[in-house]
Amino acid sequence: MATAGNNTSVPSACCLLVSLFLCLLVYAQAHRCSHQVxxxxxxxxxxxxxxxxxxxxxxxxxxxxxxxxxxxxxxxxxxxxxxxxxxxxxxxxxxxxxxxxxxxxxxxxxxxxxxxxxxxxxxxxxxxxxxxxxxxxxxxxxxxxxxxxxxxxxxxxxxxxxxxxxxxxxxxxxxxxxxxxxxxxxxxxxxxxxxxxxxxxxxxxxxxxxxxxxxxxxxxxxxxxxxxxxxxxxxxxxxxxxxxxxxxxSSGLFAFYRDENGNPLTNRSANGKPVFNDQRGVYQWSDRVIQEVTYPEWHVRGGRILQHKVNVIITPKVVEEIRNHFNCPDLRGAEIENQGGAGTEWNHWEKRLLESEAMTGSHTQNRAFSRLTLALMEDTGWYRANYDMAEPLLWGKNLGCDFAKKSCKYWIDSQTQKGELVAPYCNTVQQNPLQLRCSIDRVSVALCNLQNYGRPIPEEYQYFDSIPGQDNTALQNYGGGVALADYCPFNQEFNWQSDGVFSRASNCDTAENAPSDRDNFALEYYGQDSKCVEQGSAWTKEDCRQRASAVDWGSGCYQYRCTNEGLIVVVAGKEYRCYRKGQELSVAMVKGSWLHTGSLVCPSCEEMCWDNLQITCPAEIDPPNLSTASTRPQVPCGTIQSVSESPGRTATLGMLFLNLIPLLVGILLCNTP
Known part of the structure; x- marks a missing residue:
């Protein structure tokens, strides 16, 4: 086998494509709460x-x-x-x-x-x-x-x-x-x-x-x-x-809520309690607490527009906070969950609109106890909230009335027509190779949970007229993996499993989630000071005898720093300055006996530093034109490490899709009998 004298040339016969992760990928379980009144x-x-x-x-x-x-x-x-x-x-x-x-x-x-x-x-x-x-x-x-x-x-x-x-x-x-x-x-x-x-x-x-x-x-x-x-x-x-x-x-307590002066929001009967609703098994609240609202422009596949009925909490602080969150001044109130059966519906915020809010009906990823939940607790009439304790909620923030009142199909289609990102939703079905993404708050590596259920989902939640690479005769079967989110697909954190046994999770802040040195092609870092960054290319590692390329790529976890001068992304101890969103960072460095090469795509400073109130992100500018051609490290010629192709690649992907099916139901955290 011939090698170049400078050790940087690699014969094609020695190039091996390997999967970055050699184990099964499944979405993190969508834990569903069925609060029993x-x-x-x-x-x-x-x-x-x-x-x-x-x-x-x-x-x-x-x-x-x-x-x-x-x-x-x-x-x-x-x-x-x-x-x-x-x-x-x-x-x-x-x-x-x-x-x-x-x-x-x-x-x-x-x-x-x-x-x-x-x-x-x-x-x-x-x-x-x-x-x-x-x-x-x-x-x-x-x-x-x-x-x-x-x-x-x-x-x-x-x-x-x-x-x-x-x-x-x-x-x-x-x-x-x-x-x-x-x-x-x-x-x-x-x-x-x-x-x-x-x-x-x-x-x-x-x-x-x-x-x-x-x-x-x-x-x-x-x-x-x-x-x-x-x-x-x-x-x-x-x-x-x-x-x-x-x-x-709790829906069992809505009828007992009071105004700021301690007066009941729901009339009381002779026994001092509200009227009991035998059908629902709760005391019946008044329309000063919850009202039904009809949204007339609910777009679904085939150009159809349906009417979508929801129930919204209309107490004063809740209305104020939900309007501010979406930047939609005429919202009637905050939607409560309309799916999941007794205990899940009526007892949580609507998952489609407030995906990562901690009081939605399922736990899919990093949960925030936001100002909205604190507002509801204040509107009980029993508490005053300290809003300094509220956790930031990025999902849907400032996305306007169309996002809040219309289906995710309308949002995905309109964003696509404008050439803009469809986030916080997504519209790709996982295939070979896996397309790794970031969660909306960048705390996790994620996958789009759009999937084929193998049967039609409810008409009201059929959103796709076409999906690249998929059978257009079965579009009625496609929806997001979390039914409580009205089947809207979104990028969701996931777990790696090997032979059905948990290997590691994809949230960036946990050091135990880091890949092994052997599998860490993209020089990722997991820890409290880490978030998800998109990758601009598949990463490789090579020595003078062979090259290994990661098949599954698209994002990874990296150390970062927020400064008043801008965002700093740290790769294997080396700092890279992000001057603007979309800037590509080319990385080539030796670690151990391997040369790692790849690229990262800068997020905006605001996207990474949203939870750091101590700094002010600067205005974006173009980066200086710095040539890195002369600084590329030489390919090491140390001890040759064994690298093999990913076994069972087709089976791995097949198992991925099989493991998506149970997500419709989720795993209960709090059960209803």
Whole structure:
């Protein structure tokens, strides 16, 4: 085999094309939450804490105080899981919510009421305490947890002869210096047995003055609690998500929301509660909380325009925030989820419009607890929000009324006609080679989740008149991999698997997700100071005997720095300045015994530095014309490393598409029976 004297010429016979990743790629599981609204007999209403006239006079200036009570089941977990639950997950979620929400402070210890045996209590004139009709339950439960005796008021039972009587154990001391009690358990319940449910939560007792939840529960399913580093962010987000359901974001509580003066937004019946809707299993809210809206220009395939009916939350702060987010001043309100069945629909934001908002109905990638969710919590009438704690939400930001009111087909088609990017949506089906992309917030390497379902999806969600490289007679079968997003396709983070076993994830901020040195053709870097950058070409690595090229390419994770002079992308320790979006960075450097060559495409400074409030991105300019021809390193001639072609390439891609099919359903985090 001949080689050139300067060691930079490589004979074609030695050039090997290899796949950058030699294992199966599947989209990260679209974890779906089906928040179960508690049944009427599982919730105690009218718990007397303090007189209403005193509570209503208080300002919303007391930081929310959450008291965590760990059930004995937590002690049955492995040491590693117990430490994660008690010392990390719930303390961090508690800290976040206590820094985010303010309440009218509770001036006395919280004493919870005992559950009535029949589920019915008598309300007496001039007596603020509930009185059970026949008897109190022997035990009072909050979700999966038996409430401790010291947290309970003495049982009160009504008789026609003697009125309301105290019976049984005396009242306990209650829970002092708290505004909300959360009972935390780890029990492998029947709900845990459905589709790998990880956690579920709800409220169990509401106070009398303003109907605010004062007690709730969260159960983590022990068999699926993960201590793996790549799953920590998702698990913490899930705990926060569930706690917010228990605090107020629940269709079971919409009818109890109040205005800023503490007055109910929904009329009350003679028993002091709203009318119960037996069909939905919730107390029926008024049109001051939710209204139905019809969007008349819902474009679908074949040139058809349908009417699209949605339900929107129209409370004041929510309306203000949703209009500001989309830059659409005439939006009626914020859409709530219309799919997913009981527990998912009505209980979350619409996935199509707010994909990565933490209170949407499924977790597909990096979730943000945005100003919108904080606005809803404020509009309950129970809290004031600290908007400094809101996390940035890039999805749909400032994209206008067409994005907010029309189908993703209209957006994709109009952007394509203008020669502009269709982001945050996408329109490519994965094929050989894989086209790696970046998530909208650049925190992950991503793939477009457009797929063929093998059967027609609902007509209302058929968006494509043509798809390059696909059979145009089967276009009715194509849609995005997350049904809750109205089948709109978007770039989604994913996992690498080998022989069905997790290998690594694609989010950039986790060091454990880095490829091995052998597979790191493009000199990627994973860590807290890393984000996704598009690649301008397939990367290669070579020595004087052979060259290996990455087949799957398009984006990767790279270290970066945000400065007032502009964006700096760091590749294997070398800094490259990005002067403008679209600028190509040519890279050629020796690492180990290989010369790595390739290119990156600069994003804008704003796209990478959106979460850095300390710098101001400069105006874009053309980069200086610097020649790099004389600085290209020589090809190394060290020890020859073994490189082979990717085995089973066709099978790998076939498995990729087979693994997309279950994403329609997702894996439940919180289950509905």
């Amino acid at each position: 508690p049944k009427p007999n599982e919730v105690v209403h009218g718990v007397h804490i303090e007189p209403a006239h005193i509570v209503k006079k208080r300002s919303l200036d007391q930081p929310l105080r959450i008291h965590l009570v760990y059930d004995s089941s937590i002690e049955q977990l492995s040491t590693e899981k117990k430490d994660l639950v008690k010392n990390v997950l719930f303390p961090r979620a508690k800290e976040f919510l206590q820094n985010t929400l303010y309440v009218r402070g509770t001036g006395v210890p919280i004493l919870l009421d005992r559950q009535c045996q029949t589920g019915h209590a008598v309300i007496l004139e001039n007596d603020p305490h509930l009185c059970c009709e026949t008897a109190c339950n022997v035990t009072t439960r909050c979700g999966e947890v038996q409430v401790p005796e010291e947290h309970l008021r003495q049982c009160r039972v009504w008789t026609h002869q003697t009125g309301c009587n105290l019976v049984g154990n005396p009242s306990g001391p209650g829970v002092a210096s708290a505004d909300f009690i959360l009972y935390v358990s780890a029990k492998q319940t029947d709900r845990c047995g459905v589709d790998d449910t990880v956690a579920y939560a709800a409220y169990c007792q509401l106070e009398a003055a303003l109907d605010r939840p004062v007690a709730g529960y969260a159960n983590l399913c022990p068999n699926v609690i993960s201590t793996k580093p790549h799953e920590f962010a998702s698990l913490l987000s899930t705990v926060k998500h569930e706690m917010i359901h228990a605090l107020g974001f």
